[in-house]
Amino acid sequence: MLKLKDQDFLGEATCVLSESLTLNLRSKIGHVDLRNLGVLTIHAEETIASRRVVEMMLHCSYLDNKDIFSKRDPFLRISRIVESGGSIPICKTEVVNNKLNPKWKPLCLSMQQFGSKDNPLTIECFDFNSSGKQSLIGFLDYVSCGFELNFMVAVDFTASNGNPRNPDSLHYIDPFGQMHSYQKAIMEAGEVVQFYDSDRRFPAWGFGGKTFDGTISHCFNLNGSAGSLEVKGVEGIMSAYASALHNVTLAGPTLFGQVIKTAAQIASQSVSYNNKKYFVLLIITVNRIINFIYGVLTDLKEMKDALVKASDLPLSILIVGVGGVDFGRMEVLDANKGQRLESSTDRVATRDIVQFFPMRDVHGGHIYVVQALLKELPGQFLTSMRCRDIKPHPLYEAQVSSS
Numbered sequence: 001m002l003k004l005k006d007q008d009f010l011g012e013a014t015c016v017l018s019e020s021l022t023l024n025l026r027s028k029i030g031h032v033d034l035r036n037l038g039v040l041t042i043h044a045e046e047t048i049a050s051r052r053v054v055e056m057m058l059h060c061s062y063l064d065n066k067d068i069f070s071k072r073d074p075f076l077r078i079s080r081i082v083e084s085g086g087s088i089p090i091c092k093t094e095v096v097n098n099k100l101n102p103k104w105k106p107l108c109l110s111m112q113q114f115g116s117k118d119n120p121l122t123i124e125c126f127d128f129n130s131s132g133k134q135s136l137i138g139f140l141d142y143v144s145c146g147f148e149l150n151f152m153v154a155v156d157f158t159a160s161n162g163n164p165r166n167p168d169s170l171h172y173i174d175p176f177g178q179m180h181s182y183q184k185a186i187m188e189a190g191e192v193v194q195f196y197d198s199d200r201r202f203p204a205w206g207f208g209g210k211t212f213d214g215t216i217s218h219c220f221n222l223n224g225s226a227g228s229l230e231v232k233g234v235e236g237i238m239s240a241y242a243s244a245l246h247n248v249t250l251a252g253p254t255l256f257g258q259v260i261k262t263a264a265q266i267a268s269q270s271v272s273y274n275n276k277k278y279f280v281l282l283i284i285t286v287n288r289i290i291n292f293i294y295g296v297l298t299d300l301k302e303m304k305d306a307l308v309k310a311s312d313l314p315l316s317i318l319i320v321g322v323g324g325v326d327f328g329r330m331e332v333l334d335a336n337k338g339q340r341l342e343s344s345t346d347r348v349a350t351r352d353i354v355q356f357f358p359m360r361d362v363h364g365g366h367i368y369v370v371q372a373l374l375k376e377l378p379g380q381f382l383t384s385m386r387c388r389d390i391k392p393h394p395l396y397e398a399q400v401s402s403s
Helices: 181-196 233-247 257-271 300-310 366-374 377-387
Strands: 020-024 039-043 053-056 074-081 087-092 107-110 121-127 133-136 148-156 201-207 230-232 277-286 315-322 354-358 397-399
Touching (some): 181 366, 201 233, 300 315
Parallel strands (some): 277 315, 315 354
Antiparallel strands (some): 053 107, 121 133, 133 397
16 A cells, blocks of 8 residues: 555566576666665466455454553454465455454455465454554464463274274274374364474373273373373374374273373473463364264263363363264363353363364365364463463564565
């Protein structure tokens, strides 16, 4: 929206379109200038010509308000993730003045802008400042100040999954690389959360299986180690999981309590020395008609007590149901209807820390799975920070390009 004639000229460059190149900037044609005016790097990607467009209706609810004499003046910046791993801003919305629940005009993006329907887009919400330094609103305020998400995962090894050697088993490893629901849940959640974890070392457990010493355990280290519960990266989780399928006998019953208590203990220990860590536990479980006694959650009382106690901690729990038809007993743990959990001693949870959904309800590709897995996480994180009166200092400020 700026008038170019009012801006200072830095330099120009001309080239033939190519994949990637760096050009030296020069003065306007006809002007002699021996100074180094800098360089311009161009990265071009080939897109398939298409007339298709995507229309988006975007709005925000309950934006955090830090302005003293007025409300926020929010706008959105949308960027496209490119093959090199970076992002390219493709459009911005108008500024909505003095609103905490803004609604923007519809946006139309062409295929040339967003590249592909499978391309992830980054949508950032900023508070407009006339000085040019725009303040990022929300979750990333904390991330930019050094807060981390620590990922943990627990996998169901009960017999209701079926024999891993049989193709109809939920644990069957496809020789052609087709991922099943357990692998998809680990990959989709882990690949997002790991970027907010500096060392990318993740605790990984199994439950409901007969382990190496012949006893049934409801919280055993997935990597088979007695002393180390962490694995390196999402690839480490996948490798430890595949190895455990060869060394652990599927058993039962389905008990979550010990896994939740172990994760809560890690989160509790962290609070005492570092309040910039937030933990995300992914529990992947099954409910099938066959071997039904092993597929039903049998420790509901113990689990509710553990969840209510953990609600004071910087912890979120994602429960993914794979296979099966009836997850009704799981859904009572997710306080989506506004009624928080109560323990057996009538203590009410400080906040909702659980998100549950059946994997079968997710249709579409990578983006849809990630959205379903993590849609409640930012809100749970912010609620935890507010309950503990932890604020991001200093506030992150981003210089937003006006182009």
